[in-house]
Amino acid sequence: MMIEAENLTRYYGPTRAVYNLNFHVDKGEIVGFLGPNGAGKTTTMRMLTGFLPASDGTARVAGFDVFFDSIEVRRRVGYMPETVPLYPEMTVQAYLDYMAALRRLPKRRQAVDRALEACGVGDHAGVTIAKLSKGYRQRVGLAQAILHEPEVLILDEPTIGLDPRQVTEVRALVREIGREHTIILSSHILPEVSQTCGRVLIINKGEIIAEGTAEELTAQLQGAERVLVRVADAGPQVAPLLQRVDGVLGVEPAEDGGSYLVSCNKGSDRRAELARAVVGQGWGLLELRSVGMSLEDIFLQLTTEEVHGEPSAEERGEPATVEENEREGGQDA
Amino acid sequence: MHNVWTIARRELYAYFGSPIAYVTMAAFLAMMGLLFWLLIVYTQQATMNFILGSGWTSFFLILYAAVVTMRLLAEEQRSGTLELVLTAPVRDWEMVVGKYLAGLLLFLAMIVVSLYQPLVLVRLGNPDLGAAASGYLGFFLAGAAFLAIGTLTSTLTRNQVVAAILAIAIGVALWLVQFVGDRSAGTLVGDFLTRLGFFTHYFDFLDGIIDTQHVVYYLSLVAVSLFLATRVLEARRWR
Numbered sequence: 003m004m005i006e007a008e009n010l011t012r013y014y015g016p017t018r019a020v021y022n023l024n025f026h027v028d029k030g031e032i033v034g035f036l037g038p039n040g041a042g043k044t045t046t047m048r049m050l051t052g053f054l055p056a057s058d059g060t061a062r063v064a065g066f067d068v069f070f071d072s073i074e075v076r077r078r079v080g081y082m083p084e085t086v087p088l089y090p091e092m093t094v095q096a097y098l099d100y101m102a103a104l105r106r107l108p109k110r111r112q113a114v115d116r117a118l119e120a121c122g123v124g125d126h127a128g129v130t131i132a133k134l135s136k137g138y139r140q141r142v143g144l145a146q147a148i149l150h151e152p153e154v155l156i157l158d159e160p161t162i163g164l165d166p167r168q169v170t171e172v173r174a175l176v177r178e179i180g181r182e183h184t185i186i187l188s189s190h191i192l193p194e195v196s197q198t199c200g201r202v203l204i205i206n207k208g209e210i211i212a213e214g215t216a217e218e219l220t221a222q223l224q225g226a227e228r229v230l231v232r233v234a235d236a237g238p239q240v241a242p243l244l245q246r247v248d249g250v251l252g253v254e255p256a257e258d259g260g261s262y263l264v265s266c267n268k269g270s271d272r273r274a275e276l277a278r279a280v281v282g283q284g285w286g287l288l289e290l291r292s293v294g295m296s297l298e299d300i301f302l303q304l305t306t307e308e309v310h311g312e313p314s315a316e317e318r319g320e321p322a323t324v325e326e327n328e329r330e331g332g333q334d335a
Numbered sequence: 336m337h338n339v340w341t342i343a344r345r346e347l348y349a350y351f352g353s354p355i356a357y358v359t360m361a362a363f364l365a366m367m368g369l370l371f372w373l374l375i376v377y378t379q380q381a382t383m384n385f386i387l388g389s390g391w392t393s394f395f396l397i398l399y400a401a402v403v404t405m406r407l408l409a410e411e412q413r414s415g416t417l418e419l420v421l422t423a424p425v426r427d428w429e430m431v432v433g434k435y436l437a438g439l440l441l442f443l444a445m446i447v448v449s450l451y452q453p454l455v456l457v458r459l460g461n462p463d464l465g466a467a468a469s470g471y472l473g474f475f476l477a478g479a480a481f482l483a484i485g486t487l488t489s490t491l492t493r494n495q496v497v498a499a500i501l502a503i504a505i506g507v508a509l510w511l512v513q514f515v516g517d518r519s520a521g522t523l524v525g526d527f528l529t530r531l532g533f534f535t536h537y538f539d540f541l542d543g544i545i546d547t548q549h550v551v552y553y554l555s556l557v558a559v560s561l562f563l564a565t566r567v568l569e570a571r572r573w574r
Contacts (some may be wrong), residue, residue, distance in 0.1 A: 076424045087415030089345075091352045104423045146419070149358040308395040 004029045004184040006051065006155055009059035012045050019045045020208040022059070027201075029153075030100070032180040034195030037205035043188040044084055046205070047156050048185070051081045064153050077105070080147035080183075084158040087138050090132035094123055097131060098149060105150045110133075117145040121175060137168035148179060155179065156186040161194060173198050185224040192216075217242055228293040231276055232261035234286030243283065247275050263293065338425050342433025342441065346407070349472035350441055350570040359402050360445045366554055367393050371452050374428025381460030383453055383467045384541045387474050393534055397506035404440060404485025405499035406570070407434040412493040427568045431561055435486045442478050445469065466543035476553035477533070481506055509533040 005027040011019040020042040027033045035043045048054040050061055053070040066074040117264040118124045121141040161169045176198050189195050195202050196216035204212040233240050244253045244264055249272045251265045266272045280287045351357040353493030369388045411417040456462040488501035513532020529535055535551035
């Protein structure tokens, strides 16, 4: 197991940024942190890189504790922060050479050339960073993160602020690198993680609220309407009865024993039928309500944010690019 | 030490890639050159004491150290590059010492350039070169201490101007505390303040006396400042 987090918690003063995160990432996996801005993604990543200590809980990277063996962890992690901080007065080559020297790479020249090549900035090696476009800076940030061929790559919003063509290129690059490395990347855009990541953790308000492959999550998010049914004197017969009601997909007992979570087809309100079924048996129906679809809310927020954030092709008056089609495909999947 | 040198080298590169190195060096050398002209024309003494011991030189040294060091860590904090360096396998103290070393080397370069003055004096008269050498040692140690204080204030804020003002304030306070002490000389507090005073420890060097207690004073200031700077850098994690 490459990354393990146990009860990872972080407060900034009284503000809780991350609470009780538990997750693990296996070798070779690409895992996405998906969540709205301010959900705690960056804080979690900073804790994994050893830049910030956790207020509570532990994390291990490649078997090393991020707090107690911080230097060992840092040797094995490549990190690209969200803002991609670079030294504007240096050339790309000089900057990468500096980072390689700090990492004490034995064959610095080769490492720098390889990273330049892999990130497609070879022809800009002699350019001063201040003169680079946003897209190229992003690539330099990525090149810096893969210089030492780290076991784990942590990328904070790697495609933020890029134009659609650059986004496609950076995603392809991440997938390419992901063949040999374990990667965590964060995003507030669902299609991005569904395209690049094998597994997604949805984080909101510092907590993991859902986890799974992009397909699983999408099914979970879009598939069903859920109704909570609480029955007095509930017995083992209740679940099968509810299951038999028309349009019901599944029934699972809720935590407190007396109630059940019933999932129905999307868009169909089965509350009347459920009530009839329960009362028809002579059982006491104590409660019946639609369960708030927090996941769906967030899903909507995540998918609509992209529309707000980047104008669609139609709005810009341009024909839709391949990238936009891909993105929409991702939303539908 | 490898990382310290790597960081210092990049910092020197940045110094000479921006106007800071040239402007500060030119200003200081111009000021010293003016004093040198006064020395030759008016006093006609072949001694460096007039220049190294001048209040102007002391004041310029404080300003110079503050300006040279203000960007060291403040800029890395502001631009976020600190996050990249400190998520590489670099220890906090290596960062502080590497930055400080760059400032120190820049200062040393300026001293080397200013050495034309004693050389001119040798042509014109018969200066006491031993006293000049120990005078320059004192000048270097005093500068080293101010640069360390500037490095410390640069870790405290991400704003370079604030860092510089803090460094100047601390430098001037250390300078003036000596005069407060002199007013009540003989009392415990008075003597303590005099000894705490920055330039109390300076003038023996100009007379050719290298006293251990003075050397220890300046080196302690360097050590304490860099230690505190490292602690401040570590403490950012807990904020």
